[in-house]
Amino acid sequence: MSNTDLYTASDYEALLQFLYLVPVGLVQTTLGGEVLLLNAMSARLLLPVSPDGSLDNLFTALADVAPDLRALAQAFTQPYGVVCESLRIPLQPHPGQPALGAAQPQVLSFSLFKLDPTRLMAVLNDATFDVQREQQGLARRLNAAARVDNLTRMPNRSVALEHLQRILARNVGATGDAGPEFAVLFMNCDRLKQINDTAGHAAGDGVLGLLADRLRATLRSRSRFERHNGSELVAARIGGDEFVVLVDDLARADHVHAVAQRLLDVLAKPYGIGPHQLHCSVSMGIVLRAQARGDADAVLQSASIAMVEAKRAGGARYVVFEPAMQVRAAHRADIEAELRRALAQEQLFVVYQPVVGLVPAAPADGAVDRTSGVEALVRWDHPARGVVLPYEFITVAEECGLIGALGDFVLASACRQFVQWRAALGPQAPRLLAVNVSRAQLHQPGWVAYVDALLRSIGMDAAQLQLEVTESLAAQDESVQARLHELKALGLTLALDDFGTGYSSLASLHLLPVDTVKIDRSFVCQADTSQHHRVLIEATVRVAHSLGMATVAEGIETPAQAAVVRELQCDKGQGYIFSRPRTADGLVQWLRTPVDD
């Protein structure tokens, strides 16, 4: 025996030894799967799943967990080559066999090679850890995705809640002035819905993305220059157009005003989206440590209540939460729930107040044109409280999105009623119907077409309808202006309601697409006692007339007020002196038989 042979033999021996002990399962079989050779690892992997507890045949041993293997091998007709590679086979014990222990392999990686025309070689690996690692990676990625808002790449609501909970937990026990100050800033975009409706959802998303960038940049700069170590400053997107900023490093509670104002200023700058410069201010509610009650959810809720107050006050501002707001919010929520029921159960109804023609050369008795027109005003026949006036529920209806349904109900009822009067009373019927319109109705997609279809379906001439909009609404952005022009194109007219109380001045009256100006009651009620108010009414009438607009004096209560507005050439008047708002039947009576109110 040569040295080389000796060396080779021992090497071969060592190799066999190695192959037997290597932590990879190796099984050599016939083409039918009868086992010719197998090492220790393959026995360990295969035995627990083998249906008959034996390892005579590889395919039989794996029959339960990989029943197609035999067919796969038979289908491989080449003399040698790879039959299959790295198949993942989940391992389950054959029924009757003991369950697999946690330390036992759970998943097999299986490869099968044809060595020559008569033999197969299977290579088996324990893939349990690989699979677990993959699953953990996937879970991590899913978890990360569940914590980050896709659009803005900001942390989401659950992250904000966790941070807030941590801040609150740290403050448990800290009382009085002793604890560190923190603030929860809850922001809601003021005009995102309008942007989505008018410029499209892509533009809305663009604004949200830029808004998030600005938030991040503002907070980063603050953290670089002003913050203490170890404190947290988190900005998160917690809903469609809602963001939250948690500031827990305030030296004093009143420092929050500067932080809030800075954020409002930065976020209110125009957003350049494609060719558009879009404006989207935010309203902000703030909860300070002293008012933070309950868990993170409750604190966010308080901040959101303060945000709603900021919106109610006109938006683009911040409001610091006070407990009284909670009571008001609960009251509003009650009204909202009841109002939903009221709409469904038809508790709402419409009353009509005459808008009379003021004959310029007034006869001594102050006669008026009674058939000039009526204004439709909504009422709520509350089951417990009786008739409720609009100031108690119109704002709530606007805030909770019910105003669209409410307004459309009033419009449809009033138009139907008007047509009935025309048919029943002929020349004694009112000639014009005025209906109040809210912002939400104007923004409803397709609303102009709805009005058009309504008028057609009930056979009412558009020229007989006047829609009343408030100054603040009429003076709004281009989209509202466009909508008003579309309405006018139907043939109806527009009136500017409550003139004098809002934004626009006489100088900008010519910019608004209105046909009639209704001078607010607050001027009219002092027409006969205050020279100042008298002059204002006179100026309004003159400017309106010079622009071809008609004028109505609202809220006339006394003969003296009526005489003044008549003298100042006001075209029409409305007020208790002529008639209070009446039911449809009551109005017919008033038209037929003049009665004093």
Ligand code: C2E
């Ligand atoms: P408005 O459109 O300015 O309606 C005139 C309001 O003044 C009515 O109050 C009317 O009853 C009241 N009024 C009329 N003459 C006199 C008077 O001589 N003295 C006094 N003190 N008040 C007088 P009302 O019905 O309570 O409605 C209040 C406001 O609610 C309306 O003001 C309007 O802005 C809103 N509103 C009423 N109905 C609707 C509706 O269907 N839709 C919408 N969006 N708003 C409505």
Ligand code: MG
């Ligand atoms: Mg009105």
Ligand code: MG
């Ligand atoms: Mg008014």
